[in-house]
Amino acid sequence: MGAFTESMGRLIDEFAKLPGIGRRTAERLAYHVLSSREEGAIGLALAIRDVVRRTKECAACFNAAEAERCSICSDSRRDQSVVWVVEEVKDLIALEKTGEVTGVYHVLKGRISPMAGKGPEDLTIDNLLKRIRKQKVKEVVLATNPDLEGDMTSQYIVEKLKGSQVKLSRIARGIPQGSSIEYANKAILTDAITGRQEVEG
Amino acid sequence: MGAFTESMGRLIDEFAKLPGIGRRTAERLAYHVLSSREEGAIGLALAIRDVVRRTKECAACFNAAEAERCSICSDSRRDQSVVWVVEEVKDLIALEKTGEVTGVYHVLKGRISPMAGKGPEDLTIDNLLKRIRKQKVKEVVLATNPDLEGDMTSQYIVEKLKGSQVKLSRIARGIPQGSSIEYANKAILTDAITGRQEVEG
Numbered sequence: 298m299g300a301f302t303e304s305m306g307r308l309i310d311e312f313a314k315l316p317g318i319g320r321r322t323a324e325r326l327a328y329h330v331l332s333s334r335e336e337g338a339i340g341l342a343l344a345i346r347d348v349v350r351r352t353k354e355c356a357a358c359f360n361a362a363e364a365e366r367c368s369i370c371s372d373s374r375r376d377q378s379v380v381w382v383v384e385e386v387k388d389l390i391a392l393e394k395t396g397e398v399t400g401v402y403h404v405l406k407g408r409i410s411p412m413a414g415k416g417p418e419d420l421t422i423d424n425l426l427k428r429i430r431k432q433k434v435k436e437v438v439l440a441t442n443p444d445l446e447g448d449m450t451s452q453y454i455v456e457k458l459k460g461s462q463v464k465l466s467r468i469a470r471g472i473p474q475g476s477s478i479e480y481a482n483k484a485i486l487t488d489a490i491t492g493r494q495e496v497e498g
Numbered sequence: 499m500g501a502f503t504e505s506m507g508r509l510i511d512e513f514a515k516l517p518g519i520g521r522r523t524a525e526r527l528a529y530h531v532l533s534s535r536e537e538g539a540i541g542l543a544l545a546i547r548d549v550v551r552r553t554k555e556c557a558a559c560f561n562a563a564e565a566e567r568c569s570i571c572s573d574s575r576r577d578q579s580v581v582w583v584v585e586e587v588k589d590l591i592a593l594e595k596t597g598e599v600t601g602v603y604h605v606l607k608g609r610i611s612p613m614a615g616k617g618p619e620d621l622t623i624d625n626l627l628k629r630i631r632k633q634k635v636k637e638v639v640l641a642t643n644p645d646l647e648g649d650m651t652s653q654y655i656v657e658k659l660k661g662s663q664v665k666l667s668r669i670a671r672g673i674p675q676g677s678s679i680e681y682a683n684k685a686i687l688t689d690a691i692t693g694r695q696e697v698e699g
Contacts, residue, residue, distance in 0.1 A: 300594035302564045304552045308545040315527050315542075322518065328588050329517050330549055331562055341516075342546040344509040348531055349539050351505045361532055363503045387529050393501035 305331060357428065359404035359421050361386050369393070369401055376400045378435040382425065382454065384408045384442060392440060400438070403428065408441060408450045417453050425454070429463055436464040443470045443488075506532060558629065560605035560622050562587050570594070570602055577601045579636040583626065583655065585609050585643060593641060601639070604629065609642060609651045618654050626655070630664055637665040644671045644689075 301309065305327055312323035330338040354360070355367035358380075362368070369375055379400030383389050389402045405420045429437065439454065441447035455465060471489035472481050481489070502510065506528055513524035531539040555561070556568035559581075563569070570576055580601030584590050590603045606621045630638065640655060642648035656666060672690035673682050682690070 300591040302549075302553060302562050302569065304545070304548040304564060305562065308542075308549045311542040311545040316530050317523065317526065324591075325518065326516050327549065328591070330546055331553060331587070338546055338550050341509075341512040342543040342550075344505070344512040345531055345539055345543040345546075347505040348503075348509045348528065349543075352503060352532060361503050361506065363505060368503070386532070390501040390525075390529070 301327075358402050359386075359406055359424070360389055360402060378433055379438065380425070380428070380434050380436070381438045381440050382451075383440050384447065384450070388440065388442070400436070405441070405450065408446045409453055410446045417450075420450070422454060422457065426457055429458070429461065434463055436466060439465065439467045502528075559603050560587075560607055560625070561590055561603060579634055580639065581626070581629070581635050581637070582639045582641050583652075584641050585648065585651070589641065589643070601637070606642070606651065609647045610654055611647045618651075621651070623655060623658065627658055630659070630662065635664055637667060640666065640668045 308327040308330060309320070309323045312318055312326045313320055315323075318326070330341070351363050352361050353363065355362040355370055356365050357370045358367060360367040360369060362370075364371070370377075376399050381389075381392060381398055381400055381402045382405060383392065383402055384405050384407060386404055389404060392398050392402075403421070403425045405422065405425070407415055407420050409415060409417055409420070425437075428434065437454070437458065439451040441451045451467065458465060469492060470485075471492050472478060472485055478486070509528040509531060510521070510524045513519055513527045514521055516524075519527070531542070552564050553562050554564065556563040556571055557566050558571045559568060561568040561570060563571075565572070571578075577600050582590075582593060582599055582601055582603045583606060584593065584603060585606050585608060587605055590605060593599050593603075604622065604626045606623065606626070608616055608621050610616060610618055610621070626638075629635065638655070638659065640652040642652045652668065659666060670693060671686075672693050673679060673686055679687070
């Protein structure tokens, strides 16, 4: 039994399942719940339940949504003719936070990964292609992760859209802002060199 | 509305209320709940609810308990004649983990703190004194935190027990194992010096 009650032990186990939460932190969090009983703790439990119950997938882009369409797809100020293709909702969130994306998104729900036995048919690529055909999509921006599987996934979409009138682009890769050339690896520097952009003189 | 749904926003707020959880981490945890829907997430919600619902205070020592008595007080192998006095349940947990305590505990539920307007009557000191009178308590070990308010709290209990037959002791303070004398401050070194213990020659 140890120092904890049964329900505390179980709560610690549950907290420890969260990413980046070690045993020590899980104990601290569980203790916080214990000592803030009633007031705060139940709010967290209800919030978790609500996310699980209410969250659906946007029928258009597969973003998290609480209605048929997500808040981005149903926002009339967004440019529906530019579709940013991402692997996961978390990528969408990261891009959205920059405030630079005025278009809409399409969440692939993963990436092509032979190692994980995941092929194009396991992603929402067919939905993307249908969407492009039906709507007046002018540009598709590929924003998959800059690695082998991300590139493979983007490449697959590029092949599928060959011959269509849609403009294709890919988010830029190069040396990350704030880092130094000295510490960048060969692959990063190669991207930075081959992707160099003209500067107005 | 931002990048998150309403329920996700609320879950992030709730996670961010937890101690040591910043905004970034809260978002990561909420995203984990979102993507692990059904399966894992509800377990955490239920575990929180159960801790809140089931946890009571031990009628004897004020430890967290799921029955009238906590698992320590109701363990017949524990020495009921030695009572370790701590401020909070978290202190009990820390001591209990050492496996060195064979006695039982008494949780004061705080400390005397003039700054916070907390006096002895706000703690469980009366219960402790009653307990000592009624049961055959031989030793009381004061394990309040080694600072001004902790000392004040212990000192108050010492005064109250003056003239009783109970042996009083205090957990040792000194230089912490693994640290170095060079970096210890004056107060720590003074404790280490005045508390020096004889070594068998």
